[in-house]
């Protein structure tokens with residue numbers, strides 16, 4: 529079985545961080561999101577993975593993962609020249625998948641639930657699609673499933689008046705019939721070829737669509753708040769091996785776990801944590817930081833106020849006192 533990970537979206541809600549970094553390379557607990565998806569597939573024994581990218585992302589993504597040699601897998605890059613929707617991204621991968629059943633992951637989702645049931649559904653269960661569903665607080669932001677007598681009877685993409693609060697999460701298993709579906713559907717009102725419309729087509733053609741409801745955490749890392757939340761959750765996870773790199777220099781610092789501090793950082797007179805990730809080569813002096821993501825090469829010094837709930841971009845220089853006076857026009 530092959531795996532497919534979609535990375536070709538614009539990531540516009542995370543600008544400016546995604547101006548020159550593909551969204552799926554943003555670090556969560558100092559691990560690129562895409563790596564977490566790749567590992568998720570590897571845990572299921574999948575070692576042939578297609579990654580759908582925009583050509584402009586190739587240098588960054590290929591630069592990090594190559595052809596998968598370091599991970600002992602085979603990665604193939606597939607282009608989607610225009611972000612015309614998830615079903616359109618899938619279409620670009622038809623030749624690569626070449627008739628096999630496959631698992632599809634949206635590269636910006638952090639899925640905790642196991643996907644083994646989805647995999648066996650399409651491999652041995654005689655179904656053409658298997659979905660992962662979860663109750664969500666804001667169904668208007670998701671593809672929503674309508675269930676009757678334990679069967680999915682309808683799917684709607686980001687409905688204004690949702691028929692349920694069961695969202696389709698970004699992990700799917702399909703057989704080759706999904707490629708007939710993506711050929712048949714037309715763009716939605718927002719101009720995208722929707723994956724929900726493609727699955728609805730399968731249902732309408734009497735294909736079998738299975739589902740599993742999970743209450744495990746899923747985060748669509750599409751906004752700043754959710755990026756910080758994903759960082760918290762991953763730092764909490766026991767699986768994280770190394771929290772403070774051996775090369776890190778700490779002088780007179782208080783570290784409140786969980787934190788992740790990457791290589792070549794120097795921290796003096798700082799209080800760091802909980803829930804702080806600091807990227808490689810950052811230098812921090814006389815600062816207090818909580819629940820934040822500091823990207824690579826940041827310099828922070830002499831802050832008279834605590835840094836909380838923020839993401840600080842690569843190579844930023846931060847120093848000074850907080851001015852709480854209102855600025856008045858001259």
Ligand SMILES: Cc1cn([C@H]2C[C@H](O)[C@@H](COP(=O)(O)OP(=O)(O)O[C@H]3O[C@H](CO)[C@@H](O)[C@H](O)[C@H]3O)O2)c(=O)[nH]c1=O
Nearest residue numbers: 534535536537611612613617634635636670671696698748
């Ligand atoms: C539109 C588009 C997206 N992508 C990639 C980028 C992201 O890593 C991933 C998800 O794209 P987004 O545009 O953020 O999708 P989003 O609006 O969150 O909605 C999707 O993901 C939701 C789950 O998070 C589902 O409930 C929705 O049914 C599904 O449509 O797919 C592509 O590779 N090509 C594309 O054309």
